[in-house]
Amino acid sequence: MAVLPILRWPDPRLATPCAPAKADDATRALAADMLDTMYAASGRGLAAPQVGVLTRLFVMDATWKQGPRSPRVFLNPEILSHSVATATGPEGCLSIPGVLADVTRPETIRLRWADLSGAVHEETLDGFAAICAQHEIDHLDGIVTFDRLSPDLRAALQAAYADAAE
Numbered sequence: 001m002a003v004l005p006i007l008r009w010p011d012p013r014l015a016t017p018c019a020p021a022k023a024d025d026a027t028r029a030l031a032a033d034m035l036d037t038m039y040a041a042s043g044r045g046l047a048a049p050q051v052g053v054l055t056r057l058f059v060m061d062a063t064w065k066q067g068p069r070s071p072r073v074f075l076n077p078e079i080l081s082h083s084v085a086t087a088t089g090p091e092g093c094l095s096i097p098g099v100l101a102d103v104t105r106p107e108t109i110r111l112r113w114a115d116l117s118g119a120v121h122e123e124t125l126d127g128f129a130a131i132c133a134q135h136e137i138d139h140l141d142g143i144v145t146f147d148r149l150s151p152d153l154r155a156a157l158q159a160a161y162a163d164a165a166e
């Protein structure tokens with residue numbers, strides 16, 4: 001169990017599509033460290049490339065700020081279908097600290113993934129969990145919130161981020 005360093009955008013590893021994850025001991029150890037790291041950073045989701053591992057794995061706890069912890073681990077997540085209805089809301093990212101970007105996404109998704117034993121699950125996610133899962137799956141595809149914005153908004157937020165980093 002360890003808290004890992006979190007990569008900051010524009011680290012090129014955050015723009016690299018990830019390879020499939022295996023449900024093995026190395027992945028189980030990584031997932032435990034990623035959960036430690038996520039809670040330590042006060043985040044609600046963290047994807048493996050954010051700690052420099054280019055594997056299709058993310059961790060999430062959408063509700064721990066409102067109640068007891070309920071850590072979840074998702075290997076090789078796949079969005080099977082999504083609602084036509086969308087929601088737009090501010091998204092933060094532990095790799096882009098200080099920036100909240102308004103991103104539009106489907107409100108509801110049907111998700112398939114494997115757990116740390118390799119068992120496959122399906123579930124319909126809505127609300128914050130649906131948004132968070134889509135944000136983390138974007139990371140596995142090398143996509144960050146900046147990539148989901150209009151060119152004007154992206155330029156403005158990137159400039160603010162660069163100023164804050166100086």
Ligand code: NI
Pocket residue numbers: 092093094095135139
């Ligand atoms: Ni993020």
